[in-house]
Amino acid sequence: MTFQQIKEQEQRYIIHTYGRVDAALVKGKNATAWDIEGREYIDFTSGIGVNSLGYSDPGWTAAVSKQAGEIQHLCNYYYSPQNTALAEELCKAAGMAQAFFCNSGAEANECAIKTARKYGEKRGAYKIVTLENSFHGRTLTTLAATGQEGFHKDFLPLTDGFLYAQSGDIKALDTMLDGTVCAVMIETVQGEGGVVPIDPDYLGSLSRLCAERDVLLIIDEVQTGVGRTGHFYSFQGYGVQPDVVTSAKGLAGGLPIGVCLVGEKLRDILKPGQQGSTFGGNPVVCAGAREVVRRVSEPAFLQSVREKGRAMTERLESLPQVEFVRGKGLMLGIKLKSGDAHDVLVKCAQRGLLVLTAKELVRFLPPLTITTEEIDKGLMIFAQVLQEGN
Numbered sequence: 001m002t003f004q005q006i007k008e009q010e011q012r013y014i015i016h017t018y019g020r021v022d023a024a025l026v027k028g029k030n031a032t033a034w035d036i037e038g039r040e041y042i043d044f045t046s047g048i049g050v051n052s053l054g055y056s057d058p059g060w061t062a063a064v065s066k067q068a069g070e071i072q073h074l075c076n077y078y079y080s081p082q083n084t085a086l087a088e089e090l091c092k093a094a095g096m097a098q099a100f101f102c103n104s105g106a107e108a109n110e111c112a113i114k115t116a117r118k119y120g121e122k123r124g125a126y127k128i129v130t131l132e133n134s135f136h137g138r139t140l141t142t143l144a145a146t147g148q149e150g151f152h153k154d155f156l157p158l159t160d161g162f163l164y165a166q167s168g169d170i171k172a173l174d175t176m177l178d179g180t181v182c183a184v185m186i187e188t189v190q191g192e193g194g195v196v197p198i199d200p201d202y203l204g205s206l207s208r209l210c211a212e213r214d215v216l217l218i219i220d221e222v223q224t225g226v227g228r229t230g231h232f233y234s235f236q237g238y239g240v241q242p243d244v245v246t247s248a249k250g251l252a253g254g255l256p257i258g259v260c261l262v263g264e265k266l267r268d269i270l271k272p273g274q275q276g277s278t279f280g281g282n283p284v285v286c287a288g289a290r291e292v293v294r295r296v297s298e299p300a301f302l303q304s305v306r307e308k309g310r311a312m313t314e315r316l317e318s319l320p321q322v323e324f325v326r327g328k329g330l331m332l333g334i335k336l337k338s339g340d341a342h343d344v345l346v347k348c349a350q351r352g353l354l355v356l357t358a359k360e361l362v363r364f365l366p367p368l369t370i371t372t373e374e375i376d377k378g379l380m381i382f383a384q385v386l387q388e389g390n
């Protein structure tokens, strides 16, 4: 098939919910990908923070293929050693007690929301506070949790009981937590919202306030988790302990997974029959995730993420067209002094560099295993594009 034919097929048979870039990727190795016409790209996207170990990592490929050749799926009536082992490894890495497995970030957040509703149910606390400019998913309930009106439009009414607080304003939060609220849900770095890190003092106060009022603290680590920010979970860099953590995107290295982790006080709060997922905890997916968790939880690996993030930030800050760089680890948002971020994305792709945008920023989420050579090549293309066009 030619690229032209693929585009025609897409035009005709796919519902157009995505704006696409002119490239059909068919092969990859670490942070380098090739399209169907053989053109090479440096990948600063890792599929929106999914391919944590890059493309076709040998250890990950071996783990997944081996499991696919043994038993590819089983129903959750039965025990699966991949599933139980991943749960233990994740709980230990996150300092949490138990896991519920599903298939995406939105579903993980749905489980967190159900957990919180059940926790507050007896005392009539059902509301959940999230932050303005947040992103928590595309289902009707996680859209309600998403504090951006643009996403709500055309789909009303959404699930009831969500309140939006302005990040950084602890007084406003204090008045909101009035006894009808069962949980506060936040991202430590708002990804889709424009790579906006939370103020650490605000997070500390928010965490204390939640504990005082018996309100659950849910941290959505769907984008920030599994090494992305240079900590296994980003909250571990802030000295707070959430009651619920949700994780997805990069967790299984490129296979669909979501998990809702709960702390000791929520042990077995959801009872048999109260939550489920046909594919949740699938052994092939869990085998991939175990390889990711094993590698990413190594302190030296996490340190390398922080170092690569710092090095990229410094070099980006030295570009004359860059206004500022923000983010954490290998989750970076680049604000340009002028020009449109999406134009830059298109031009980068034409030159052989894949990047993302987040609001008006260019966003980089490279594989955590990206090499120095790949970073050099990618940043060189980025600098050229900025020099030419802006």
Ligand SMILES: *Cc1c(COP(=O)(O)O)cnc(C)c1O
Pocket: 103, 104, 105, 106, 107, 109, 135, 136, 137, 138, 187, 191, 192, 220, 221, 222, 223, 224, 248, 249
């Ligand atoms: C991507 C994302 C989600 C939604 O994840 P899906 O797997 O697309 O459902 C939820 N929360 C955050 C913070 C995200 O970045």
